[in-house]
Amino acid sequence: MSTTADLIVALKKELKASQITYAALAEGLGMAESSVKRMLARGDMPLSRIDAICQTLKLDFAELARRVADTQPLLKELTPEQERAVVADKKLLLVAICVLSQWTPEQMTSEYRLTEAECVKYLVQLDRIGIIDLRPMNRYRLKLSKAFRWQPNGPVMHYFREHVVLDYYGGDFDGRAETLLLLQGSVGKGIAPSLVERMQRLAHDFARQHHSDQKLPEDKRESYTLLLAMRRWEFSVFAEMRR
Incomplete structure (x- = not known):
């Protein structure tokens, strides 16, 4: 949800883009220019005042909130x-x-x-x-x-x-474009993190492909679930047989 401070930052950008001066805004709000400057500098004001500024900008409050939401990380x-x-x-x-x-x-x-x-x-x-x-x-x-x-x-x-x-x-993992791989081995301690990084890149590639293909018709897409994992592990039954 947008905070008041975020909304005021967005309002300042809109005022600048619309080339509306603090003096013109103050006149539209029926306030002194110094009061408007102080109010915007504090970054805190009631929502009713924000709505009044939106009306001066001919900007819907909901649209302002959406623009703020779009800028959030x-x-x-x-x-x-x-x-x-x-x-x-x-x-x-x-x-x-x-x-x-x-x-x-x-x-x-x-x-x-x-x-x-x-x-x-x-x-x-x-x-x-x-x-x-x-x-x-x-x-x-x-x-x-x-x-x-x-x-x-x-x-x-x-x-x-x-x-x-x-x-x-x-599942059997024997369908078209399905696979199940189980690998076990010993690798250098410095290698394992790089393998995890490669797996993460594959996951990112899968996510990017998914988002890219949303523009395709439904009959041209199929649902898949990609599961990646790697850990230091040995089957407990085998571990119990270690000397």
């Missing part, structure tokens, strides 16, 4: 509290995964047993959590970066380990 991960809110409701988690894939509300309701009212309700919740910026006509802007990931030991990954891992690996 995208999140690379959520807080534990945000993740707990997401996994607290299975349907909310479903909608969260859908928005990560940039699905429209129409796609969600056509693919899953979600009513339009339910879909809107969950989009509103995701807006409150901070994952999306919900806009008119139930369109939204994703507030997560392309490098976004769930916290490794957070609530979502805990849910994944408990409910999803066996379901995912229960």
